[in-house]
Amino acid sequence: MKKLIIISLFIFSSLCLNAYYWNQTRISFYKSHDTEVYGGENNFMSELIIDKLNFRFQMNSLVSEEGFDDPNSYVTNEIRSLSTYQLAENSKFILGYNLDYYDYDKTQSSFIYDWINQPVQPLVKNYLYLISKNEWDNFTLLAGLRGRATGIDYKFDISDAINTAQAEHYDEFYKDLALAYKLTNNVAIYATFENKTFYSSNADFNDPGRDYDYTHYGGGVNFTSKNFLGGKFSEDFQYLRKDSKQYADYQRHNFINKLRYNYIMTPALSSFVSYISKFSYDDKEKEFYRLANMVRVQARYNLLNYNYQAFLIAGTSLSLENLNRIYFAYVNYPINKSFAISLEDRYSHNVYNTIIASLDYRLNSNFMFYIENSNSQSFSNINIYDFKNTLTIGTRMLFR
């Protein structure tokens, strides 16, 4: 009832203000080798634009039958709010608040593992953040404060068996700072700082072995060129020093190299390739380590000369170090002014194959209705289900 009142209030305010409104309902069917479970989800999002203030409110309700001992079985309510205030042309403040509330009485199946690998039921998660972004001359300064508090309860009373006390909540407090300076039109340098302080309500969990505090700081250089070998090129190289009692020696000195090259082959065909490589240096063993890397290649082809909404996107993402391969293809095609269809296939080698088909109906420029079906087959034991089918019905509305 409360949800209905809140949603009605937002729709009413949407009618009076410049606003965007989106709602979708999903019915999911999960199947594993010995279990069949139904789940449901409702997503509501409203965005209000009032002069220099942009306010976004999002509410997600997720329900699933109990059946899997994993986060696939849950009753969760999520509220997201994000306010952005444009103080001046080059200065803005962002205030965000997320609340995740887990309905503990209805299901006990959604859990995380705590520091000593006991299953923990999260009761509530609060995430509040304040960000300030300022630009002047060639400088950009980004500063932020973030706080996260998680209330927990133990799913199984293992504590008696191993004779340890239990925590009631743990909190994380983040401080962020990033400063960039543009040397030329193509080159910029930057420095970053991030610190996290971890606190648990149980003093036993604050010992050094369970100290999750960290400090990251470093700097980098960024180069962009709009005409580099006929295309658009960007390169970013960063050094990041990471300090935490939880990190191994080889994780402390990190080097991250990112490059991206966009190329327009014909007016209808464009593509890009991006490469990310992360390696580190262990100053005790005097050795370099390859931590992770990824190559992504993607192309877009416009199917009709006169309509950019008719297109095909295909590509692959290869994580060489962690042996992960994903291939994807997406087609969007407007049948006429009112109807459009889209089809997507994502295949992750040895992990999953997902096919999504959707039909959009556009009544006018302000109202759209869509129906979507997603079918996912799992090939690994990472996913708790072998098969998942989700039917979604949704609307999008724009009020001006």
Next chain:
Amino acid sequence: MKNIMVLLLLFLLLFSLFACKKPTDKEYNVDKSSCNSCGECISVCPKDAIEYNLEGKAVIDQSKCVSCGECIAACPQGAIY
């Protein structure tokens, strides 16, 4: 300038591929340019080790991550490497 840049990148590429050792533990990261902030990885993480950063993109907290790979299967963008 362009030639120097190409040579430097080639050196970095070859260095990171052939001159570095492979650690015993896997480390997963998020490609921020591909992340669409859907939060699927956050909801499946069994260690509560993923949260949004200042830019609203998912970031894996390596101090808590145990490299189970659940986020890889959940990410609809294939943004975790």
